[in-house]
Amino acid sequence: MKEILVTEPAFVAAFQCAGSACPDHCCKGWRIDIDKPTYNKYVKSKHIAIKEIAAENLLLDKTSHAKWARVKLNPTTGNCPFLDAERLCEVQKNLGAQALSHTCSTYPRQQRQFRNESQNMLTLSCPEAARNLLMQPDAMDIQQRVVLKAEFNKQPQQDQFQQLIGLFCSHLLLAGEGAIEDNLYAMVTLLMMAEKVADQGEAAVPLLEQTFVQLVDALNSGEMRQQRLQIKPDTDLQWSLLLRLQNYLKTRPAMRSQGVHNLFLNGLVHATFNLHQDDDAAGKMAALGKNWDAYIQPWLAERPWMLRNYLRYRLWQADFPQNNGRSMLQNIYLILAEFFYLKSLMAAQAVMKQGIHPDDVVNIIYSFQALTQHTPEAALRFHEEIDKVKVADDLSCLHLLV
Numbered sequence: 118m119k120e121i122l123v124t125e126p127a128f129v130a131a132f133q134c135a136g137s138a139c140p141d142h143c144c145k146g147w148r149i150d151i152d153k154p155t156y157n158k159y160v161k162s163k164h165i166a167i168k169e170i171a172a173e174n175l176l177l178d179k180t181s182h183a184k185w186a187r188v189k190l191n192p193t194t195g196n197c198p199f200l201d202a203e204r205l206c207e208v209q210k211n212l213g214a215q216a217l218s219h220t221c222s223t224y225p226r227q228q229r230q231f232r233n234e235s236q237n238m239l240t241l242s243c244p245e246a247a248r249n250l251l252m253q254p255d256a257m258d259i260q261q262r263v264v265l266k267a268e269f270n271k272q273p274q275q276d277q278f279q280q281l282i283g284l285f286c287s288h289l290l291l292a293g294e295g296a297i298e299d300n301l302y303a304m305v306t307l308l309m310m311a312e313k314v315a316d317q318g319e320a321a322v323p324l325l326e327q328t329f330v331q332l333v334d335a336l337n338s339g340e341m342r343q344q345r346l347q348i349k350p351d352t353d354l355q356w357s358l359l360l361r362l363q364n365y366l367k368t369r370p371a372m373r374s375q376g377v378h379n380l381f382l383n384g385l386v387h388a389t390f391n392l393h394q395d396d397d398a399a400g401k402m403a404a405l406g407k408n409w410d411a412y413i414q415p416w417l418a419e420r421p422w423m424l425r426n427y428l429r430y431r432l433w434q435a436d437f438p439q440n441n442g443r444s445m446l447q448n449i450y451l452i453l454a455e456f457f458y459l460k461s462l463m464a465a466q467a468v469m470k471q472g473i474h475p476d477d478v479v480n481i482i483y484s485f486q487a488l489t490q491h492t493p494e495a496a497l498r499f500h501e502e503i504d505k506v507k508v509a510d511d512l513s514c515l516h517l518l519v
């Protein structure tokens with residue numbers, strides 16, 4: 118037997134579906150694929166109601182065994198036809214959890230595999246997963262256990278250099294007690310060094326360790342903040358990014374969570390266009406920044422884990438620095454641009470409410486993730502939008518931190 122290390126953040130290990138209490142359950146508003154064995158099980162079921170619902174609402178695609186059919190959602194409510202009046206699943210209720218399709222039995226769980234390691238995740242498009250990540254201070258404590266399997270996983274071993282960079286970045290997000298932007302600035306500094314020495318193999322490791330220790334010291338002493346505040350804001354870049362992302366997200370095809378996201382997006386449009394219609398880009402961005410400083414910063418100071426958990430999880434979810442053909446700075450640019458957009462939604466929300474509620478942050482993050490990260494295609498399209506705004510080089514991401 119082979120030993121496989123299972124690694125997962127604490128909130129992933131402890132996850133339980135909220136069931137009928139879920140504010141935006143996943144059985145609606147997007148494509149639900151049904152694999153071939155499940156399709157046959159339902160259309161031939163001895164349970165008459167299941168058989169009838171399947172016959173009427175499973176549309177054959179036969180794209181692959183995994184995507185044999187898809188569920189036709191109710192055109193009025195967008196709900197899965199197997200949901201009963203209490204929003205409970207007829208299949209699970211009558212045939213048991215083992216009868217669920219692969220999609221239904223695994224969501225929101227995801228797994229990434231390396232030869233001797235399996236890493237468990239949750240998609241944050243599930244509001245309960247997002248809530249647990251943001252509300253539980255220890256949500257990102259990493260847990261590990263060993264399981265025995267007949268064979269190693271088929272995927273290659275994890276790249277040690279990439280793994281080290283990912284660990285350094287995650288730890289940099291925890292250092293110091295200042296604004297999270299200081300930590301992000303430290304991360305970008307580390308990545309610049311990592312890109313410079315990446316081809317030096319083992320010799321690069323002591324250099325990176327030394328840089329990491331210096332950055333932690335600079336975060337603890339407040340020096341990192343002083344350095345970050347020397348960056349000249351590029352409000353044109355910030356404004357073009359916001360406009361492009363707003364336009365892109367407004368024109369996404371209707372899907373689950375879009376209504377929730379639009380509430381916050383409309384708030385951003387109101388805060389930037391209606392309340393500051395005569396201002397130029399610099400004026401609009403300054404107004405948003407003022408709201409962030411006045412309402413959100415003090416609120417976050419009482420919940421210092423909240424955005425740190427989110428960003429540490431984004432790194433974990435992306436397997437940062439990713440080894441995907443893009444440079445480390447290109448990959449961090451995407452995460453910083455997303456973060457800038459989320460911050461803008463939060464700041465705009467604070468204008469209307471003169472403050473922010475934890476539910477707002479959960480709703481902003483889960484609805485955004487549902488629209489942009491739910492499938493690899495959606496993530497790719499979203500990242501293409503960000504690429505269109507970049508000016509000069511990848512270091513222009515620093516302008517999103519001031």
Ligand code: SF4
Nearest residue numbers: 134135139143243245
């Ligand atoms: S979105 Fe999450 S909490 Fe809601 S029903 Fe689906 S798995 Fe459960």
